[in-house]
Amino acid sequence: MSALLDxxxxxxxxxxxxxxxxxxxxxxxxxxxxxEAWKYTSLRQLERRTFAAAPPQAADIDAALLAHIPxxxxxxxxxxxxxxxxxxxALAAGVxxxxxxxxxxxxPEALRFLDRRFERADEVFAQLNAALADEGVLxxxxxxxxxxxxxxxxxxxxxxxxxxxxxxxxxxELRRGAVFGLVEHHxxxxxxxxxxxTLVHVHLAQDARLSHARVQADGARxxxxxxxxxxxxxxxxxxxxxxxxxxxxxxxxxxxxxEGDNARxxxxxxxxxxxxxxxxxxxxxEHIARDTSAEMLWRGVAANRSRVVxxxxxxxxxxxxxxxxxxxxxxxxxxADAEIDTQPTLVIDADEVKAAHGATVGQLDANALFYLxxxxxxxxxxxxxxxxxxxxxxxAAVEGILTEKLVRHLDQALQQxxxx
Numbered sequence: 001m002s003a004l005l006d007x008x009x010x011x012x013x014x015x016x017x018x019x020x021x022x023x024x025x026x027x028x029x030x031x032x033x034x035x036e037a038w039k040y041t042s043l044r045q046l047e048r049r050t051f052a053a054a055p056p057q058a059a060d061i062d063a064a065l066l067a068h069i070p071x072x073x074x075x076x077x078x079x080x081x082x083x084x085x086x087x088x089x090a091l092a093a094g095v096x097x098x099x100x101x102x103x104x105x106x107x108p109e110a111l112r113f114l115d116r117r118f119e120r121a122d123e124v125f126a127q128l129n130a131a132l133a134d135e136g137v138l139x140x141x142x143x144x145x146x147x148x149x150x151x152x153x154x155x156x157x158x159x160x161x162x163x164x165x166x167x168x169x170x171x172x173e174l175r176r177g178a179v180f181g182l183v184e185h186h187x188x189x190x191x192x193x194x195x196x197x198t199l200v201h202v203h204l205a206q207d208a209r210l211s212h213a214r215v216q217a218d219g220a221r222x223x224x225x226x227x228x229x230x231x232x233x234x235x236x237x238x239x240x241x242x243x244x245x246x247x248x249x250x251x252x253x254x255x256x257x258x259e260g261d262n263a264r265x266x267x268x269x270x271x272x273x274x275x276x277x278x279x280x281x282x283x284x285x286e287h288i289a290r291d292t293s294a295e296m297l298w299r300g301v302a303a304n305r306s307r308v309v310x311x312x313x314x315x316x317x318x319x320x321x322x323x324x325x326x327x328x329x330x331x332x333x334x335x336a337d338a339e340i341d342t343q344p345t346l347v348i349d350a351d352e353v354k355a356a357h358g359a360t361v362g363q364l365d366a367n368a369l370f371y372l373x374x375x376x377x378x379x380x381x382x383x384x385x386x387x388x389x390x391x392x393x394x395x396a397a398v399e400g401i402l403t404e405k406l407v408r409h410l411d412q413a414l415q416q417x418x419x420x
Contacts, residue, residue, distance in 0.1 A: 002030055002047035008128060008165060011053030021117075022131035028124050037122040040309040040341045041251060041280040046223060051165035051195050054079030054135070059158045061085075061189040066154060069185060072097070073152035078194065079135060079166025085154075094145025095180070100136035100169060110138065113171050113201050125225050129199045133169035136198075139182070141208075143175040150181030150211070157222055159190030168198040174208035174236075181211045188219035188246070195223045202230035204238055206260065211398050212240040215409050218247040220275065227253040234260030234289070241397040241406060242269035244279050245413040251280040258285075258292040258320075265294040268394035270410060273306030273338060274417040280309040283327075287315070287350075291322035297394045300331035301387065302338035303417065310342045314357060318349040327357040332364065332390055388414055 005026055012022055030047050031038040058077040063085060066075065071087035074097055081099045088097055103110050114133070118126040137153060155168075174180055186196075196218070204210055218224055224247045232238055244250055256265055271279045285294050300308040312327045331340045344357040364386050373382055388411060395406050 001026060003050050004047045005030070007050035007052070008132065011165070012132060014131065014134075018131045021127065025124055025127035025131060028121050028127065030124060031122045035122045037282070041278065046249065049163070052162040054164050054166040055160070056080070058082035059160060061156055061158050065156070065187065065189050069152050069154055072149065073154055074099075074137060075154040075156065076135070076168075077156045077189075078158055078160060078164050079168065079196075081135065090149060091151070092145065092147035092149065094142035094178070095147055095151070096138075096140045096142075097151060098138045100138060101134065103138055114169060125197050126199055126227055129167045129169060129197055132167040133199070135166065136169040136171075138170070139172045141174045141178040141180045144177045145175075146179040147181060150183050152183045152185060154185045154187065155196070157188045157192045157194045157196070157218055159192050160194075163193045163195070165195040165197065168196070170198070170200045171203070172200065172210070172212075173203045174205060174210055176205045177207045178205070179209045182213070184214040186214075186216045186218050186224065186246070188217075188222065191221065192219055193221035193223075195225070197225045198227070200226070200228040202228065202238065204230070204232045204236035206234045206236065208233070209237040210239070212238070213398050213406060214240070215243045215245065215406070216247065216250060217243075217245045217409070217413065220246070220248060222247040224250040226251070228255065230254075230256045232256065232258050232260060232263035232265065235262045236260060237264040239266040239397050240268070241395060242281070243406065243410055243413075244269065244271045244281065245409070247277070249278045251282075253282045253284065255284040256286070256294070257288060258294065259288050261289045261291055263289060263292045266296075266397050267294070268297045268397035269299075270391050270394055271298070271300040271308050271310065272391075272413055272417065273300070273302040273308040275304050275306060277306045278309075279307070282311040282313070284313045285315070285325070286317060287320040287323040287325060288317050289320060292320060293324040294326070296327045297397075298329045299391050299394055300329065300340055300342070301334065301391065302331065302340045303334040305335070305337045307339045308341070310359070312344040312357060312359070314345070314355065315347045316350050316353050316355060320350045321352045323350060323353040323355065325353070325355045329359040330390075331359070331361045332387065333361055334363070334387070384414070
């Protein structure tokens with residue numbers, strides 16, 4: 001067994017049933033290069049590392065770090081809820097937000113989503129989460145409730161005496177006709193090399209609409225392993241944008257099942273690879289019902305010695321007639337030492353569908369650079385302008401003032417990385 005799994009198992013303190021789940025994960029072991037789902041992401045360095053369990057209390061950080069994040073917000077520092085930094089006073093009527101730890105103590109029957117099991121060998125981090133998760137967020141929006149102000153979930157990694165690991169489990173549940181907005185912030189306060197292993201369940205009932213933005217801007221030595229599993233009922237709409245702007249190793253699996261007729265998905269993202277960062281994003285979109293649609297627009301940038309990996313999988317199942325699915329993944333390679341691997345896949349088992357997918361890897365347009373240079377724009381500034389414009393297009397997945405904030409986040413990250 002690897003040093004990583006040994007250290008994670010050492011922090012176990014759950015029931016006999018969860019111990020059985022942990023033992024199964026330990027027996028499975030970490031996926032190797034022969035695993036197709038992990039083909040481009042090596043875990044050899046991670047498996048040699050050790051992590052201590054998250055501390056019982058949230059660490060202290062400077063509250064000024066969160067000055068730009070308005071209420072309502074729920075804050076976690078090094079995996080633990082910080083009541084002092086959270087503020088839920090502005091929650092709209094019909095919106096209930098609780099921590100997993102609080103629900104376990106008050107209403108354990110509400111945690112049925114924790115019973116889900118993961119059997120495939122390439123799901124070992126989900127298996128570990130099922131055994132080890134002891135904190136998270138439950139967001140439940142009542143039938144017909146409309147929230148004009150988004151909820152901000154803030155996860156901060158702070159310097160500590162040891163490298164910490166936490167395993168969060170979240171449920172985002174919208175009842176029939178509910179409308180809600182959610183923003184995730186993954187930030188850092190002080191140098192740290194922690195491990196965040198998180199699993200998110202998104203359940204959208206009939207006619208529900210969720211706008212979901214995630215800004216992953218963790219520290220340069222952090223490891224982030226995230227899986228999102230979403231289920232959409234009839235006429236539900238899920239719009240999300242993912243900005244991968246930080247961490248040394250980050251992997252996100254976004255799995256969406258469009259189970260109800262006329263369900264709609266818009267899932268866009270920007271993957272910014274700089275330094276020696278490794279970014280791995282995998283989409284698994286399943287069209288199960290009739291007349292569903294999915295629009296996915298992803299942009300990747302790889303500079304220095306970074307590596308960007310993207311897998312976009314679409315499966316249109318038998319009976320899902322009327323499906324309209326489109327995936328575009330375009331990438332900029334800004335350094336000879338950087339690497340981009342992109343793999344769009346499309347499986348169609350239904351009739352009468354519209355589906356398209358494509359991927360490109362290239363450099364900045366020489367003609368566009370020449371045009372800007374001929375207008376007196378310095379070379380560095382011209383490259384920065386084109387790189388920023390290339391990355392902005394996916395941000396239209398979420399509308400209004402939130403788009404402006406995401407543009408600022410992205411532009412700041414591009415400038416800090418020397419890309420813009």
